[in-house]
Amino acid sequence: MPNYRIHKTEYIDETKRISFKFDGKTYFGYEGDTLASALLANGIHLVGRSFKYHRPRGIVSCGAEEPNAICQIGSKKDLTEPNVRATELELYEGLQASSQNCWPNVKFDIGGINNFISPLIPAGFYYKTFMWPKSFWKKVYEPLIRLSAGLGKSPTEPDPDIYDHKYVHYDVLVIGGGVSGIIAAKMAAKNNLKTLLVDDKKILGGSTIYQNNESIKIDDKLSSEWLKIEIQEIKKLSNLTIKTRTSIAAYHGYNFLLAKENLTDHLPEEKKKNKIRQRLWKIRAKKVVIATGSIERPLVFNNNDRPGILLSNSINKYLDYYGVTCGENIILFTNNDSAYETSISLHKKGIMNTIVDIRKSASSELIKQAESLGIKIYFNHVVTNTFGYRKINSLEIMKLSEDGNTTVGNKIRLSCDCLGMSGGWTPMVHMHTQSGGKLDFRDEDQVFLPRENSEDQISVGSCNGDFDLENIIDKTVNKINKFLDIDNQDYQDTNIISSKENDKRNIWLLPNKIPLGKTKCFIDFQNDSTAKDIKLALKEGFRSIEHVKRYTTTGMATDQGKLSNMHALGIIADTAGVKMGTLGTTTFRPPFTPLTFGTLVGRNVGKFFEVVRKTSMHEWHVENNAEFENVGQWKRPWYYAKNGENMHDAVQRESKAARDSAGILDASTLGKIDIQGTDASEFLNRVYTNAWSKLAIGKCRYGLMLNEDGMVYDDGVTTRISENHYLMTTTTGGAANVLSKLEDYLQTEWPELDVYLTSVTDHYSTASICGPNSKKILNKLFPNLDLSDENFPHMSFKEDKLENINCRIMRISFTGELSYEINIESKYGHSLWKKCIEAGKEFNLTPYGTETMHLLRAEKGFIIVGQDTDGTMTPSDLQMDWIVSKKKYDFIGKRSLYRSDTIREDRKQLVGLLTDDPKEILEEGAQIVSNVKSKPIDMLGHVTSSYFSPNLNKSIALAVVRNGKTMKGQKLIIPMENKNINVTVSDTIFLDKENKRLNA
Template sequence: MSKNYRLAEGGRINREHTVNFQFNGKSYSGFAGDTLASALLANGVHMVGRSWKYHRPRGILSAGAEEPNAIFQLEKGKYTVPNARGTQVELYDNLDASSVNCWPSLDFDLMSINSKFARMMPAGFYYKTFMWPKSMWMKYEHFIRKASGLGESPRQNDPDRYEHAHAHCDLLVVGGGIAGLTAALAAGRAGARVMLVDEQAEFGGLTLNSHAQIEGKSASQWIEDTVAELQAMEEVTLLNRATAFGYHDYNFLTVNQRLTDHLPLSERKSGREKVWQIRAHQVVLATGAAERPLVFANNDRPGVMLASAVSTYVNRYAVKPGNRVVIFTNNDSAYQTALDCKAAGIEIAVVVDARAQSSSELANTVRSAGIEVLNGSAVVDTSGGKHVSSVKVMNLAADGKSVSGSVKNISCDLLAVSSGWSPVVHLSSQSGAKAIWNDDQAMFLPGTPTQAQVSVGAANGTLDLKNSLHQAALAGNAAAKACGFDSDMAAPSAEALASEAILPLWQVPSIHASGRGPKAFVDMQNDVGVADIQLAAREGFHSVEHVKRYTAMGFGTDQGKLGNINGMGVLAQTLGQSIAETGTTTYRPNYTPVSFGAIAGQNLGDELFDPVRKTAMHAWHEENGAEFENVGQWKRPWYYPRNGESLDEAVNRECLATRESVGILDASTLGKIEVVGRDAAKFLEMIYTNNWMKLEVGKARYGFMLGEDGMVMDDGVTVRIAENHFYMHTTTGGAAGVLAWMERWLQTEWPELEVFLTSVTDHWATAAVVGPNSRRVVSAVCDGIDFSADNFKFMDSRVGKIGDLECRVNRISFSGELAYEVNVPANYGRYMWEELMQAGAEYNITPYGTETMHVLRAEKGYVIVGQDTDGSVTVEDLGMSWALSKTKTDYIGKRSLNRPDTLRKDRKQLVGLVTEDPKTVIPEGAQLVDNPGAPMPVPMAGHVSSSYYSACCGHSIAMALVKGGHHRTGETVYAPLANDRVIKATITDTNFYDKEGAKANA
């Protein structure tokens, strides 16, 4: 283990705290404050992975979110994380990292054979080769996925917790560099509610590397003081390790805060990540800028690194990324890297500057430090195996279009490159501001805002400290003022630094014919080279969006943060047009990858994924062994198995007990709506298909609701409680929709109607007492009601008492049995239920669930809306035209009943089915055909909507929607199943039990 690359002093690391970690199974150590990347570099490890297509050796290129190469698989098993950027992973004790995309190992990679055939694998190679013949794609794909995969997805359940939070603020500042801190400070001092989010552990951004002075103190001291001042403000919230990954409409931003990723696994207790959903009045984007690499032959060799990253490793992490550096630039900023390297004792071979001249103050400082500068030159190639060992330098024409002269070989183990800077305009672009190309600065600048946001500092293309601070203070003041705060903070003072113009250089001219020389990479993660873009252009892909998709440029986990702008430059040059004309690809969320866990938050599992609604008797059902079924969001008892009964056994028992004596069902989940007002009956006339004006008080009626398309939408029984007061039942699943539907008609179409609707679904608990002994049970419990058959008829409604408790009893039946529904306020639901159970004990009262309810109703041919109907079924199709008023001129959906399609004779109509073998139950959903032996495609005759074994009938029963079925009674249909079995059945009517209806009317 070597530590030759750690500087003796400096950096923002804690040398007191040694951190041990593993990379590809080998042990290393670093310090607290290191990233995985800086710790590897301190150990002399540059090569960390292989490229996805050619499997070329790749090294650490950057020091931030833009990193394309240094991506790792962290940890194993359930804690594993794929494709983590080592440049952002904070080092922790016992961190276990491994390279992605190497097989079988990093040093010996079988797939690197691809590299030898690179010329045969140009852009679009996979599309052209493997997509044809189509039938072979599945085989190719398997191989390609293995060869090209990035990290591995976790295969086990994620053990971590994830959380969400909503937040609101006057000003949200994204980016905690000096610009962001200044904007936050201005608004914070003014008293505004400010949130500042930054993706790093420490606030300060790139300036943490800087030797500059702010307000007469060192930049790092100023940062420390400013953070402390902000932290002390009550209305200011600072979030570190928090990446703003999406900028949505109406200043809604999503921020992912990593709470425990920096801790050893053993210390991770609380939630791992928290997704903040922030609604901000004003937004300041201080997201900084990312340096671009230069594009030249073999520019992907480990040891090639962004100049600013070299500075970061040297200054912030006290790491020497090499012993002898060549710096290759087309702009001024890399000269600072030269000074940083010199101060760290790194030998500087030469500064290669593409520009014919460089005479800024910074450049001159470098020269006076004795550092050689080669102007009008370019690095044209690199040598070395898995690490750069020398570079080739040639003269570059003033326009950057050609190289000439002799080749100088310069030995080095580090090549620092800079092709200028790209403001991080991702969030600005996501917000709707289209990025604008600026020729002078050779960068895309944030476009005109379409939301209340502004970019400042490097994110706005302002690369010098003084102007950044100035802009940031103005933006902070303006944001506070826009929110009603008086704010006039002066910008923190700093010295101005003049710089010279950049020479845009999208690719170093090749000394080889196009596509013939060594590869020059634009997008390192996706192995997209200059030649690929040129080929795409030659093949007719001119839109940058098409070139992106054809070459895969910008498709990686880094989303082309480093490569895209160079790629657009290469494309523009190839097409002989400007970058402004070429344009950018679209910037979309997410800025950096976000885990699925973070998106789900706590909305997971059986209890919290979706609301679980429970009735007042739920605890009783649980205590009495019920199995539950989801009905909409409700948990309803499905059946109550006794002594290890199966579903079928329990249901058969429940059905027989109910039909022979008495059963009890929790019917509380039905939707209940009070319809009150002078026009209540008139309103129901429009909502339902049948007549309501003449319904007597104390009587109930069954009704269908249709959509305007004439199709069945909902059904239920409605009771007239008083002249102007109805109590409506809806289906369990349809309750909310029906209320909204009726409100819509009242509010938007018939506001003149005097009707008020109020949902009381949750207020009432309902027990359906069903069976020949039901009268005996309810009359024992409910006082004040004459339950005699003559005085309390089918579809009557009465009010009585259970003790001192008022109850409403409706004699309605969904089973064909004598049945009563007892309603009490739900707080007393369990009390009522237990009273009924006690009174029913002598009749062996049997609680039953939804499965028995389904069988009982199917035996009578009663339909369930949503099971026997699917939005394409009319009342006529159900054979229930008796429910359609003949006298009303209009109701919702009526006109549609005369549409030609609704009148078709071959519509699917509801029929009963009895199978040839009485024990065979046809699966619900089975398709029906007239001739299973017919040549394919076999014409479909219909499908089965409900199907059960009926213990009471002694054979299976089914309901089906069959074309023209109402006229096919007695005919045979077949249900061919997936397992080649064919079930034969005869069409019947839908009433299988007590056809005369004597039992319900008993």
């Protein structure tokens, strides 16, 4: 097995050998390796296939910007993870990784045929091809696209890992632990500011930590040695918290940031167990220092995507940090000085290398150093093509013309096993722009830079466009002193020697003799978009960068175009003849690198996913086989499955019992608002459509509440308990909103009213007993209470004691039966319920759930707000004009009831529907028409409630139908998938129109 690890470094512990599997084969690496460095040490460059053309792809970088080396980790159904960047994943014993987007394997991939038919699949291919024939979309195109789409495989079982959230507050947050971040953190912390320093890597130090070039020195030490001392120092600072393996995912307004801390991803499986895997930090910082550095740019030339082609600086890091060389005969292709540092490092380790530089000439210290070492440099040359299928084996270079627009002279073929590219540097301005910051373009080296615009955040170091060490340190110190309003002198005497010259010759798309249409000059490696695609998009008329991006999918892969966006912009600017500064950038959106859903939800999974509200009777319902329905956050009994019966049978039994003898419902979830104050009656007058002033003490009244637009908002019964004291009930789902709305009016529109509102929903539990025998049951529970119709009529209220405990009893009915609601303090709710059940035994008192409640009220034509209404129904639409006071001068929504739109006669109105076949039950939501032959079919309305009534022995339904009020007796049709159902419009009240049962 080849070994490309050629020297020892302090970051690799060769005493700790680690075995891991890649694509099923076992390899070895060491502690300190990433998956990428370990693969390279084993001579493996080819790690995946590209998304569209399935071209072989290799490791390109050594960090978060990696577009190619994204792997599937693990194979377990619950723990496997796709799209993990091998350049960031720390190696651990037993790691299993595999390449993605290839079948049957990475070396021989069937999808590779796409590479050869690539002229047939240009940008916008999907939009252009799958348009017709229309009928092909659902059955042919979509399944095919779905089959071939996507990178990697999602886990198919719930994630067993534990994730955590943490909220923190700091005076200063420093993002990035490179040289400028370390200086900033030290200055802040030494000035008594509570400081947090985060870095996504395992150790601090950025790219300076492995810098060993003799021409870059600080205080007469190698810059890396100097930085190590600084790091030792800041670790001693008591008010500085350092979090490594922690990356900022999002920078929101008001300095609110989300950071992901990796806690166990670098540990072997047995050590991961029962530990928190990742923690999401929710950070509020008074000030934020952004020191996120910069990333190297690739160059755009023909076949620039072969395995073995990396960023030049990454080759340097693999060598000096991991001790791994990416090849034995390396060519560095550059437009600036950075590649010379790599070249000198390689030379020092005895690795043969050659430089191809597109600049005409240059003469900085670094270049002189390289020249004196005898490194071959081709100035004014450009790489025009590369060769080698699974790995680069040679390339062609040509001389550039004077203006740089074309190539001249003969091709020179150079053999190599690795190519390093250096197109200059792109400052990482993601954090700055996410926070709302704007960018300015610097023409000199073609970079977008943060525009300082806030007192609360600042960018320092190379993310601010400062690239040489002297500049970085001086500027960082000055800026931080000013930003934090301090006067730190620690670095005043620091003596820095660095190469300041860095001429650059920027050509976004390098010239080539081959026509562009026949080249593969990749811009976005992960989404396989090329320079040709960008030009095609422009030719087809796309101008906005946001449109070109979406049409070509450039920058839309999991790496979000960290390596590709600048080139796309550059080529658009060049082609369209506009300045890059005017063109602008696409939006930088969070997250910076992908987050798992686990991290985002933290502990809020399973039973912690949402708050569950249970009534005090809940346990009884569970013991008695209740199936539950979620109503808002409440768990309400839906039906009680006695002896294993299904819902239909349970509802038929429950609703029959309620009408024939007695039923009991847990009504505790209804919203309850206690209203007190001398203006309580006036307040109710203003919020309900009907009049309240004359309601006698001890009486109850049903009220309808509208929005200011005249549409029904909520309903419920309100009881006058004493002169200035009411108890309002609301729908279960509307309770919180009704309270908010009432508070809003009281505080903002009518602050002069003396009214106090208190939510008492949770304070009282309610058992509602209905049916002809309910009075007898009440009599057993409250033997001293006079239940006669004279003393306790319908819509009235009494207080009595149940074994010394106060109860509020309302005689009100939502079923049309004689009915009582008993309210008791919630702690006694369970006991009340059991006593009711006990007292009701001899009368077959049957507990019923929400489904039966819905059926019983539908038989009576009572609406449910939110089921029979949808925010577009006025009282008149509901045929409830009787509840709208004509006398009251004003109430919420009154004026809207005679707007031209609300008085239209052809509004949708509530009606009853009876099916011609009484056994046929309509589907709620089904459309209603009068004629199925006309095209398009005129939709008249829809079914809102539908049930089979055992008491009437037929199917009944409520519906909203255009002009429904005038249609009684008319035949309509409900067209369903397989048949048309014939119905007749009826009254909304199906049972007991005379309300005899209320006093039965």
